[in-house]
Amino acid sequence: MFPINDTESSRFSAFPVMTFMIILINTAILFIFPPFLYGEYYERVATVPAMVFSREGGGFLTGITSMFMHGGFFHLFGNMFALWVFGRRVEDACGSWRFLAFYLLAGFGSDLMYVLINSQSEIPVVGASGAVFGVMGAYLILFPRGRIRTLIFWFSFIPSWPKIRAFWVILYFLALQLVPAMDILLNGAGGQYSVAYWGHLGGFFASLTILLFLRPEAFARYWSDTQV
Secondary structure: OEEEEEOOOOOOOOOOHHHHHHHHHHHHHHHHOOHHHOHHHHHHHOEOHHHHHOOOOOHHHHHHHHHHOOOOHHHHHHHHHHHHHHHHHHHHHHOHHHHHHHHHHHHHHHHHHHHHHOOOOOOOEOOOHHHHHHHHHHHHHHOOOOEEEEEEEEOOOEEEOOEEEHHHHHHHHHHHHHHHHHHHHHHOOHHHOOOOHHHHHHHHHHHHHHHHHOOHHHHHHHHOOOOO
């Protein structure tokens, strides 16, 4: 299952300026500072839980810097494509600057959750996926009945592009995080995974704050049970 686009139109603005700028900044950073050039600076911008607790490297500031770093093109593409699919209407409901504040909060919350669960880990972590999960969670709260055009391969090779309700798409990706996340929590299996599952869940939990960032008009429409 691969989300392609949100099929609903925006209400308040014509173009998601901040979503586009976040994608542009992440892309520029990857091409200006590709992973093979990170070297000793990697530990200053990436999140390393053990170093955060020992007050080495970038400390808690890596909760911000790490969300703008990626391990490669496909890592970047997956995160930024999902941000474009779900971020457009969330930004529309918030406004550009409120959306940026929410995005940074979700990314930092993601990083904080990851650090607390994996406090002894010395593995550097980068990527915007936690912040993106926060945006997906916000979309679920604001537009649960929105439709997402989704690429699905039936029997491994037959493609289709149905419009699926947002809550099914987002809950599907949330469910994929739960089993490995519980394995890490209960069995200390963090070293077996190359994905920051608890970071994703942390971003998703941070999405509960989205109502604090809405435009006044969108907030009023949400509480009046009118489509945002």
